[in-house]
Amino acid sequence: MIDLSVDLGFLELKNPVLAASGTFGYGREFEPFLDPGRLGGFVVKGLYYGPREGNPPPRLVETTGGLINAIGLQGIGVEAFAAEVLPGLRGLGTAVLVNVCGADDDEYVAVVEFLDAFDGIAAYELNISCPNVKQEGRCPALSTGATARLVARVKAVSKRPVVVKLSPNVTDIAAIARAAEDAGADGIALVNTFLAMAVDLETRRPKLANVFGGLSGPAVKPIALRMVYQVASRVRVPVIGMGGIMTGSDALEFMLAGASAVEVGTASFVDPDAAVRIVGEIEDWCGARGIARIRDIIGTLRID
Amino acid sequence: MFIDRNARLRETRSWGDYHCLGIDAPVLGRQARPGQFVMVRTGEGAVPLLRRPLSIHDAGPGGIELFFKVAGRGTALLAGRRPGDPLDLVGPLGKGFTIAPGMSGKHVLCVGGGRGIAPLYFLARVLAGAGSRVTVLYGGRTAADIPLQDKFERAGFEILCSTDDGSRGFAGLVTALAEREIGRRKPDLICACGPDPMMEALAALARGLGVPAEFSLEAVMGCGIGACWGCVHRIRSEAGGGEAWVKICEDGPVFAGVRIVWGDRTT
Numbered sequence: 001m002i003d004l005s006v007d008l009g010f011l012e013l014k015n016p017v018l019a020a021s022g023t024f025g026y027g028r029e030f031e032p033f034l035d036p037g038r039l040g041g042f043v044v045k046g047l048y049y050g051p052r053e054g055n056p057p058p059r060l061v062e063t064t065g066g067l068i069n070a071i072g073l074q075g076i077g078v079e080a081f082a083a084e085v086l087p088g089l090r091g092l093g094t095a096v097l098v099n100v101c102g103a104d105d106d107e108y109v110a111v112v113e114f115l116d117a118f119d120g121i122a123a124y125e126l127n128i129s130c131p132n133v134k135q136e137g138r139c140p141a142l143s144t145g146a147t148a149r150l151v152a153r154v155k156a157v158s159k160r161p162v163v164v165k166l167s168p169n170v171t172d173i174a175a176i177a178r179a180a181e182d183a184g185a186d187g188i189a190l191v192n193t194f195l196a197m198a199v200d201l202e203t204r205r206p207k208l209a210n211v212f213g214g215l216s217g218p219a220v221k222p223i224a225l226r227m228v229y230q231v232a233s234r235v236r237v238p239v240i241g242m243g244g245i246m247t248g249s250d251a252l253e254f255m256l257a258g259a260s261a262v263e264v265g266t267a268s269f270v271d272p273d274a275a276v277r278i279v280g281e282i283e284d285w286c287g288a289r290g291i292a293r294i295r296d297i298i299g300t301l302r303i304d
Numbered sequence: 305m306f307i308d309r310n311a312r313l314r315e316t317r318s319w320g321d322y323h324c325l326g327i328d329a330p331v332l333g334r335q336a337r338p339g340q341f342v343m344v345r346t347g348e349g350a351v352p353l354l355r356r357p358l359s360i361h362d363a364g365p366g367g368i369e370l371f372f373k374v375a376g377r378g379t380a381l382l383a384g385r386r387p388g389d390p391l392d393l394v395g396p397l398g399k400g401f402t403i404a405p406g407m408s409g410k411h412v413l414c415v416g417g418g419r420g421i422a423p424l425y426f427l428a429r430v431l432a433g434a435g436s437r438v439t440v441l442y443g444g445r446t447a448a449d450i451p452l453q454d455k456f457e458r459a460g461f462e463i464l465c466s467t468d469d470g471s472r473g474f475a476g477l478v479t480a481l482a483e484r485e486i487g488r489r490k491p492d493l494i495c496a497c498g499p500d501p502m503m504e505a506l507a508a509l510a511r512g513l514g515v516p517a518e519f520s521l522e523a524v525m526g527c528g529i530g531a532c533w534g535c536v537h538r539i540r541s542e543a544g545g546g547e548a549w550v551k552i553c554e555d556g557p558v559f560a561g562v563r564i565v566w567g568d569r570t571t
Contacts, residue, residue, distance in 0.1 A: 025531035032305045033394075033529075045533075054549050060524050060534035065350040067526065071533050074549060218350040246350070269354060269527040270345070272394060273307060 002286045003293040004279070006040070006260050008238045010161035010186045011122050013040035013095055013261055016294060017251065017282070019275045020242055020265035021046055021099035021125060021165075022071070026085045027092070033272035038279060040261060041095030044081070046127045048101045049110050051077040061198045061207040066219035066244075067266055068196045070210035073101055073130055078114045090120040097163070099125045105140075105150050109157055116159045123160055126151065126185075129167030129192035130214070137195040137212060141167035144179035151183035161186040163240060166231070168220075169195045173227045174234040181235045188231055189240040189263065191224045217266040218244040225257055232258020232299060246274070248281020258299040305529070308332050311391040314367065319451035321374045322419070323383045325391075329367040332395055336363035338427035339400025339520055339558040343528035344370070345392035346378035356382070357525045357553070359423035359497070360396060371452070373419040397528050398557050401427050401495055401518050408435030413491040415441045415482055415506055417498025418449055423520050425452065427495055428461055438462070441485065443478025443498070447471040479505040491515055494561075497522075504566040517561035523552045530554030538565035 004015035019042035024030060027042055036042060054074025061068045076085070081098075089096045098121050102108035112124060128150060129141035140146040151164055164180040166173060168191035177188050193214025198207040224243020232239045241259030244266070245251050251262045267274035286294055311329040318324075332342070343355035356378045361371035374380045385391070400423075412431050414424045421442055428438045440463040444450040447467055456463040465473030466481040474481040479502055482494075486509060494510045496503050497520035510517035526532035536549035543562035550556070 023527075023532060029529055029531040033307055054533065054536070057536050057549070058524060059536065060526050060532070062352065062354050062524070065353060067353060069526065069532070069534060074533050074536070217353055266353070269532060271307070272527070272529060 002283055002291065003295075004283060004286075006295050006298070008187055008260055011095060015040040015279050015282070016255065016261040017275055017279045018042055018095075018097070018240065018261060018263045019268060020263035021127065023265040023268050026081070027089050027096065028085070030268070030272055034276040037093035038276050039094050040279075041097060041122065043097040043099050043125050043263065044085075044089075045075060046073045046099040046101040046130065047075055047078050047081055047111060048073065048103070049078055049107050049114065051075065051080065056209045058207060058209055059213075061213070063196075063198055063215065064219060066215050066217035067269070068198055068208065068213040068215050069193070070208045070213035072210065078111055082115065082118045086118055086120050095122040096120060097123050097125050099127045099165070100154075101127045101130065105153050108150060108154055112154055112158045116157075121160060123163055123186070124154075124158060125163045125165050125189055126154060127165050127192070129165050137167075137169055139167060141165075141176060141192070142170055144175055147176050148179040148183040151180050151185050155184035163187040163189050165192055166190040167192050168223065168227055168243070174230045177231040177235050181237050185237060187238045187240060188235055189242065190231055191220075191227050191243045194220055194223070216244065218246055220244045221250060225253060228254055228259050229257040229301065245278070246270070248278050248285055251278050251282055252285060252297070255294070255298050256301040258301070260295075260298050305395060305397055306331070308393045308395070309390070311367070311393050313385050313387050313389045313391055315387055316385070318383065320448055322371070322449075322451050323374070324361065324369060324371045325382070325385070326369050327367045327391055327393070329393060330365060332393060333363045333365055333367040336360045336368055336396040336426075337400040338403065338430050339423050340396040340398050341528070341557060342368070342370070342393045342395030342397065343525070344382060346381045352378040352381070354526060355394065355528065357397075357528055359520065359557075360426055361422045362426045362429065371419070371422040371425070394528060398553055399555065401520075401558050403430060403434060407431060409437070410492040411437045411439070411489065412493045412495060413439050413441065413482065413485065415443075415478060415494065415496040415498070415502075417443050417478055417502040418445070420496070420498030420502075420520070420522075421450075421452055423497055424495065425455065428456070429459065432461070439464070439485065439491070441466070441478050441481055443467070443481065443502070445469065478502060479509070482506060483509060486513060493517070496520070500566065507561040507564065507566065510561055518558050519561055519564060520558045521552050521556050521564070525553050528553045539563050540565060
């Protein structure tokens with residue numbers, strides 16, 4: 001029996017695989033295809049305080065080995081989430097994280113204060129890095145100062161652990177991670193999507209109504225892996241790695257690079273049961289190599 | 305809805321860029337309702353990455369049929385599959401056409417434009433089984449774009465075709481043909497699938513006559529199961545109600561005409 005559990009310090013997970021925010025809906029959409037109880041956890045789609053309309057379509061374009069999205073964080077808001085969705089998530093037997101959004105620092109704080117009153121949430125994932133909400137991807141995760149200010153304010157009120165989700169659209173991601181850690185982040189999740197665009201040659205128009213979107217999928221994996229390695233070697237808090245993870249091998253590479261857990265995103269669109277399949281592939285890999293505890297491989301990348 | 309990794313291609317038929325796949329998938333075939341769709345894995349690996357949404361063209365106890373036009377790399381790969389090949393499908397997905405009780409004896413006009421004819425064969429069969437009188441209007445740019453005319457005729461449906469270039473049937477848009485037919489005989493229900501301008505024109509016709517209408521919308525989809533919110537269309541909560549971006553995959557793809565806000569910017 002292989003021990004797949006990992007300890008994030010603030011949260012023990014039964015295995016290191018989480019379904020990523022924005023690709024797993026509000027958690028129930030995938031029940032026809034997988035048992036959420038077999039996941040380490042899942043991260044609920046980003047929530048602003050109120051309902052949010054999102055961007056006009058087209059919101060998606062497939063590129064070579066990737067997907068650019070500009071959903072614009074359409075969502076139901078915290079009140080509807082707490083009343084209609086959260087009660088159904090409590091019995092699923094897995095860790096539920098909520099991705100927290102805000103148009104400004106006050107809104108992030110308001111979302112956390114509101115949700116703190118409800119049971120059934122293991123931690124918050126602070127989404128300071130969505131690239132397709134404002135023009136040209138501006139968000140707090142692009143600066144150490146804005147990141148530190150926001151994380152400190154949220155940590156001052158939150159009754160729950162706070163994982164800060166970083167943007168890859170920066171020159172020095174380790175510096176942003178350090179700023180989040182110094183401000184009190186309990187963990188770092190990375191990476192969000194890469195600011196990107198696609199052009200229709202015949203119409204001479206952008207393929208997304210929002211012009212810009214966020215690139216995800218296997219195309220981004222090598223860059224995400226590099227950034228996870230850079231951050232994990234510079235912070236003490238646990239790191240949750242993501243970016244183009246499609247297989248157990250991909251997930252294990254992120255763990256060698258220093259991730260204590262991983263998130264599976266775009267893969268769930270290709271195969272709705274991908275996250276559970278990846279748990280099985282990790283287990284098989286460990287079994288074939290006589291590895292008894294998955295946590296023993298975290299950060300064991302050999303660099304001479 | 306489920307992932308069917310045991311589906312197998314039984315037979316293929318092709319007409320230029322148009323293809324029809326007969327697929328052994330008994331559970332999907334029994335569950336499917338007219339207007340629903342499947343997400344089809346078209347290849348291996350990362351290119352193409354996403355599944356392709358395709359309307360269910362017909363369904364029965366043995367499986368389903370898919371009818372599509374090659375529009376890019378994914379559909380081209382699918383068109384290259386051979387009988388005996390395994391297929392990986394997710395479905396049946398979405399909300400299809402309303403098959404209300406009491407459709408017996410009612411006259412239903414089914415209007416398909418190009419590849420938009422796909423869901424209307426299954427719909428026409430089920431409506432006919434419920435006792436409705438079905439008339440199919442089938443439009444394309446040229447005679448090569450209406451390859452299913454024979455299939456509808458062989459199944460005993462009244463079918464009228466139109467081509468933009470006049471190479472077969474009525475010369476002009478299928479919406480003009482629909483206007484002529486509606487003038488002769490007012491239907492009790494209009495069901496349609498095709499290019500947005502075609503459906504928008506039909507919606508206006510239906511509204512003018514006070515005839516209920518349902519339309520199957522199309523979009524690029526990420527997941528097909530309501531999780532990514534990528535495939536939205538502007539939809540009213542009810543006739544004249546508030547508007548929102550609504551997921552085509554989960555709340556549609558079929559919507560009542562009075563709820564659809566036309567004229568979205570598309571590329």
